[in-house]
Amino acid sequence: xxxxxxxxxxxxxxxxxxxxxxxxxxxxxxxxxxxxxxxxxxxxxxxxxxxxxxxxxxxxxxxxxxxxxxxxxxxxxxxxxxxxxxxxxxxxxxxxxxxxxxxxxxxxxxxxxxxxxxxxxxxxxxxxxxxxxxxxxxxxxxxxxxxxxxxxxxxxxxxxxxxxxxxxxxxxxxxxxxxxxxxxxxxxxxxxxxxxxxxxxxxxxxxxxxxxxxxxxxxxxxxxxxxxxxxxxxxxxxxxxxxxxxxxxxxx
Amino acid sequence: xxxxxxxxxxxxxxxxxxxxxxxxxxxxxxxxxxxxxxxxxxxxxxxxxxxxxxxxxxxxxxxxxxxxxxxxxxxxxxxxxxxxxxxxxxxxxxxxxxxxxxxxxxxxxxxxxxxxxxxxxxxxxxxxxxxxxxxxxxxxxxxxxxxxxxxxxxxxxxxxxxxxxxxxxxxxxxxxxxxxxxxxxxxxxxxxxxxxxxxxxxxxxxxxxxxxxxxxxxxxxxxxxxxxxxxxxxxxxxxxxxxxxxxxxxxxxxxxxxxxxxxxxxxxxxxxxxxxxxxxxxxxxxxxxxxxxxxxxxxxxxxxxxxxxxxxxxxxxxxxxxxxxxxxxxxxxxxxxxxxxxxxxxxxxxxxxxxxxxxxxxxxxxxxxxxxxxxxxxxxxxxxxxxxxxxxxxxxxxxxxxxxxxxxxxxxxxxxxxxxx
Numbered sequence: 176x177x178x179x180x181x182x183x184x185x186x187x188x189x190x191x192x193x194x195x196x197x198x199x200x201x202x203x204x205x206x207x208x209x210x211x212x213x214x215x216x217x218x219x220x221x222x223x224x225x226x227x228x229x230x231x232x233x234x235x236x237x238x239x240x241x242x243x244x245x246x247x248x249x250x251x252x253x254x255x256x257x258x259x260x261x262x263x264x265x266x267x268x269x270x271x272x273x274x275x276x277x278x279x280x281x282x283x284x285x286x287x288x289x290x291x292x293x294x295x296x297x298x299x300x301x302x303x304x305x306x307x308x309x310x311x312x313x314x315x316x317x318x319x320x321x322x323x324x325x326x327x328x329x330x331x332x333x334x335x336x337x338x339x340x341x342x343x344x345x346x347x348x349x350x351x352x353x354x355x356x357x358x359x360x361x362x363x364x365x366x367x368x369x370x371x372x373x374x375x376x377x378x379x380x381x382x383x384x385x386x387x388x389x390x391x392x393x394x395x396x397x398x399x400x401x402x403x404x405x406x407x408x409x410x411x412x413x414x415x416x417x418x419x420x421x422x423x424x425x426x427x
Numbered sequence: 428x429x430x431x432x433x434x435x436x437x438x439x440x441x442x443x444x445x446x447x448x449x450x451x452x453x454x455x456x457x458x459x460x461x462x463x464x465x466x467x468x469x470x471x472x473x474x475x476x477x478x479x480x481x482x483x484x485x486x487x488x489x490x491x492x493x494x495x496x497x498x499x500x501x502x503x504x505x506x507x508x509x510x511x512x513x514x515x516x517x518x519x520x521x522x523x524x525x526x527x528x529x530x531x532x533x534x535x536x537x538x539x540x541x542x543x544x545x546x547x548x549x550x551x552x553x554x555x556x557x558x559x560x561x562x563x564x565x566x567x568x569x570x571x572x573x574x575x576x577x578x579x580x581x582x583x584x585x586x587x588x589x590x591x592x593x594x595x596x597x598x599x600x601x602x603x604x605x606x607x608x609x610x611x612x613x614x615x616x617x618x619x620x621x622x623x624x625x626x627x628x629x630x631x632x633x634x635x636x637x638x639x640x641x642x643x644x645x646x647x648x649x650x651x652x653x654x655x656x657x658x659x660x661x662x663x664x665x666x667x668x669x670x671x672x673x674x675x676x677x678x679x680x681x682x683x684x685x686x687x688x689x690x691x692x693x694x695x696x697x698x699x700x701x702x703x704x705x706x707x708x709x710x711x712x713x714x715x716x717x718x719x720x721x722x723x724x725x726x727x728x729x730x731x732x733x734x735x736x737x738x739x740x741x742x743x744x745x746x747x748x749x750x751x752x753x754x755x756x757x758x759x760x761x762x763x764x765x766x767x768x769x770x771x772x773x774x775x776x777x778x779x780x781x782x783x784x785x786x787x788x789x790x791x792x793x794x795x796x797x798x799x800x801x802x803x804x805x806x807x808x809x810x811x812x813x814x815x816x817x818x819x820x821x822x823x824x825x826x827x828x829x830x831x832x833x834x835x836x837x838x839x840x841x842x843x844x845x846x847x848x
Contacts, residue, residue: 181723196486197486197517197571197572198484198572198574199484199517199518199519199520199572199573199574200517200572203517214517214571216516216517216571218516218520221520224523239516239524241515241524241569277516279515279516279517279524281488281515281517281569281571283470283477283479283488284470284472284477
């Protein structure tokens with residue numbers, strides 16, 4: 176076996192997501208991938224607490240990331256900024272002027288690919304909250320060790336890697352020529368997959384990699400992010416089916 | 428979509444709560460002294476342990492972590508045990524991330540009194556090298572969802588996490604006085620030395636219209652709002668009262684207080700038994716997983732360190748099994764729109780998944796195939812109305828593994844098909 180847990184280099188750990196796990200939050204999601212477990216909750220759209228946050232063009236988005244113990248470390252600021260940026264890009268801003276949207280992500284247990292889990296959980300929590308979205312922001316992490324790529328690395332693999340890349344796609348957005356395209360970073364339709372303009376929304380990479388390896392890492396991350404997006408779609412389809420079964424539509 | 432106010436309007440249910448109580452019922456139909464359903468999920472790592480507690484709608488997570496530090500000079504034999512309680516911004520719309528509100532500080536102080544100041548844990552047993560190195564335990568409690576009775580939830584979660592925590596074994600070199608902490612896989616860690624185990628029982632005191640004061644156990648949010656005071660006991664299973672927390676708001680008679688203490692003793696014993704069962708199961712589960720992990724990895728590997736040497740060769744045996752085989756990536760549709768081809772495709776996918784499972788077993792027993800690098804990740808199948816049959820069952824032996832990632836000549840990785848040979 177190539178990796179400690181017996182996975183192939185291009186295999187993701189099986190993810191699992193549970194929506195609506197918290198009662199007080201408007202939307203919440205518990206996302207697990209291997210040993211990484213993350214709980215995300217969303218409040219909003221709500222009246223902003225401070226009038227300086229009122230913005231007539233759209234919601235004021237704030238995301239807070241905490242470790243499982245509630246302690247805040249400096250490294251979480253970057254993740255908070257990325258998640259807030261991704262949220263601003265996917266929420267249909269025009270529908271929520273002068274409101275505040277606040278998301279909180281608790282990393283209950285981190286075992287690699289925490290940024291991806293946080294983003295996936297936050298996206299699903301936004302859907303659970305009923306916020307109108309242009310598409311789903313789903314991401315994945317790829318680590319490079321030597322010239323081998325490891326998708327969805329564990330914490331040990333991330334620590335040993337010489338470089339890693341986190342990439343999030345805006346999945347499922349129709350071909351729109353509006354603000355969403357401006358918010359997206361990177362090549363539009365760079366995956367070259369044809370139907371559906373899956374665009375790169377967030378990308379963060381670190382480490383020492385030459386150009387070829389960086390390109391390969393990006394491509395691998397795009398495929399992995401698509402798998403994550405597939406998973407999100409599966410989760411939402413199942414939830415919709417469950418809701419339709421539980422609340423039969425009234426006819427007439 | 429309606430706008431949510433940042434402030435809840437909890438007073439709406441007050442009259443309803445009072446009328447239920449006058450009939451001896453709670454809002455959710457339980458008895459006055461009945462508790463909501465309790466479940467605890469445990470987690471343990473190399474240097475920390477956690478317990479996630481669900482009490483009705485309240486969700487609280489407690490994590491205990493230990494590290495070696497220097498003791499106070501006037502107490503060279505004592506370790507440290509500190510608590511911190513935070514109300515996460517998830518817990519309620521009014522909670523802000525940042526400084527804990529007064530309620531959180533009150534709960535933290537209560538937990539310190541009931542656990543640390545009642546000598547539940549022998550702090551002297553946390554000493555490693557007298558005057559130089561002691562264990563400092565830190566217990567962080569986070570309220571993820573505020574459904575009422577946070578005091579009980581936080582303190583029971585903290586106590587459960589402390590019982591699940593295992594202190595790593597240490598090696599003290601007598602000559603150099605250097606302390607090495609052993610990983611749990613090297614030497615079995617030991618549970619914390621507990622003198623007794625206090626559990627917290629909270630009553631809400633509600634004055635009915637006729638002036639009678641009723642005490643209800645495990646109040647939920649609506650009841651907390653209508654209550655004029657709360658009364659909390661912390662007892663162990665020997666019916667010893669470790670802490671009494673009665674912050675006022677309502678005057679009660681001596682008889683009521685003693686009655687409530689009696690009830691609390693029974694409830695604390697029930698809590699003890701429930702948490703104990705959970706702890707035993709969690710311990711067995713953790714040990715089983717540890718054995719499984721140790722059995723799989725080589726004897727010289729410690730913990731979850733990855734064997735880096737093998738990675739460069741890539742995965743030869745399973746390289747042709749990509750996402751589609753081991754993960755569901757097909758497009759899901761509603762039942763009505765399913766075409767026969769899609770049904771066949773789904774059946775084929777399931778079949779190939781089964782074959783993949785068989786193959787994984789076979790490969791685990793068979794000797795490894797020649798190293799040939801790992802293949803590129805499989806792209807998601809194109810979302811056409813009739814998906815291409817990407818994962819057909821293979822009647823022949825598996826096709827050869829794909830080119831390595833390092834190989835630049837094959838540039839069309841995106842279009843590689845599973846059934847090409």
